[in-house]
Amino acid sequence: MSNGQIAIGVDLGGSHVMATTVDETGKIGTRHEVDLTELDPVKVVAALVGCVRLALADADGCAIAGIGIGSPGRIDVRTGMVHYSPNFGWREVPLGAMVAKELGRAVHVLNDARAATLGEYTFGAGRGTKDFVMLTLGTGIGGGIVMGGELVFGRGWSTGEVGHHQIRARDGFICSCGKTGCFEAHASGTGLLRHVLKLAPSFPRSTLTRKVRKIGSKTVRRLAEEGDLHARAAWDRWIEDLAVGLANLVTILNPERIALGGGVASADRFLLEPLVPRVRALTTMADPNGFDIVTAQLANDAGAIGAATYVLAST
Numbered sequence: 001m002s003n004g005q006i007a008i009g010v011d012l013g014g015s016h017v018m019a020t021t022v023d024e025t026g027k028i029g030t031r032h033e034v035d036l037t038e039l040d041p042v043k044v045v046a047a048l049v050g051c052v053r054l055a056l057a058d059a060d061g062c063a064i065a066g067i068g069i070g071s072p073g074r075i076d077v078r079t080g081m082v083h084y085s086p087n088f089g090w091r092e093v094p095l096g097a098m099v100a101k102e103l104g105r106a107v108h109v110l111n112d113a114r115a116a117t118l119g120e121y122t123f124g125a126g127r128g129t130k131d132f133v134m135l136t137l138g139t140g141i142g143g144g145i146v147m148g149g150e151l152v153f154g155r156g157w158s159t160g161e162v163g164h165h166q167i168r169a170r171d172g173f174i175c176s177c178g179k180t181g182c183f184e185a186h187a188s189g190t191g192l193l194r195h196v197l198k199l200a201p202s203f204p205r206s207t208l209t210r211k212v213r214k215i216g217s218k219t220v221r222r223l224a225e226e227g228d229l230h231a232r233a234a235w236d237r238w239i240e241d242l243a244v245g246l247a248n249l250v251t252i253l254n255p256e257r258i259a260l261g262g263g264v265a266s267a268d269r270f271l272l273e274p275l276v277p278r279v280r281a282l283t284t285m286a287d288p289n290g291f292d293i294v295t296a297q298l299a300n301d302a303g304a305i306g307a308a309t310y311v312l313a314s315t
Helices: 041-058 095-103 112-123 183-187 189-198 217-226 229-253 269-282 299-314
Strands: 006-012 016-023 032-035 064-071 074-076 081-085 090-093 107-111 132-137 141-147 257-261 292-295
Touching: 006 041, 006 112, 006 299, 016 041, 016 299, 032 041, 041 064, 041 095, 064 095, 064 112, 064 299, 074 107, 081 095, 095 107, 107 112, 107 299, 112 132, 112 141, 112 257, 112 299, 132 229, 141 183, 141 229, 183 189, 183 229, 189 217, 189 229, 217 229, 217 269, 229 257, 229 269, 269 292
Parallel strands: 006 064, 064 107, 132 257, 257 292
Antiparallel strands: 006 016, 016 032, 074 081, 081 090, 132 141
């Protein structure tokens, strides 16, 4: 571990929590993880604090700047208040204050996608840029935006919810937010599975329809790579919807680089080779060759690294 300051980075998800030490170079220590069996705030905090205590023990003798937590939801980064988190079913949970009371240390809480964005921007796919967008393609689509070298939180701390702009408003899938045709309803990992189901009548002999509720989007991607006709048709539809949403973001934000994270994005070339030309073709008012689209580099560590980096930059 570095001789300089370190912070504890925490990645809090809907099913698990991970805490680790992070130094000023982005290097992490041992990952201390535990599954969450209950989502009651008190139980979640107890599990989180247990992981953080183990990380603090790893940092014995180091100067610790504080604890950074990346958590799902709309979060006031000034107070650590989770105003709303559909993943946990929380409203007005003072997560930062609860953890600080248990540990007696400075605690910063920010949205998990924004934390991952900061991690990738500082130590991963966003290095060397000033204007950067990060998307996480999972059950939904999380996002974060860096403009002029600064992570953008915006009014109400909700800037970056890119998954809920509509790309198929008239005939699209119903989103969990209640709208029709949201970007995340079509272009998330879950969206890929929905494309499989929608195309099922065109592939009456396909076994994929019967399996889709038991397999994940990464399996559909693998089958598409292997040449399964049903999976490939769903993949192509998914790529088209992902391209529409990304072209919208390029037009609105004009970033230098967009990084794609999450399980589906790990396809790398199989994803980027058809996707990038389609996004460029759909980009009109911005320079269609003025941006890069890449896959994220920090994998599941991005959130913890970003949360700790926010702490180190705040001291």
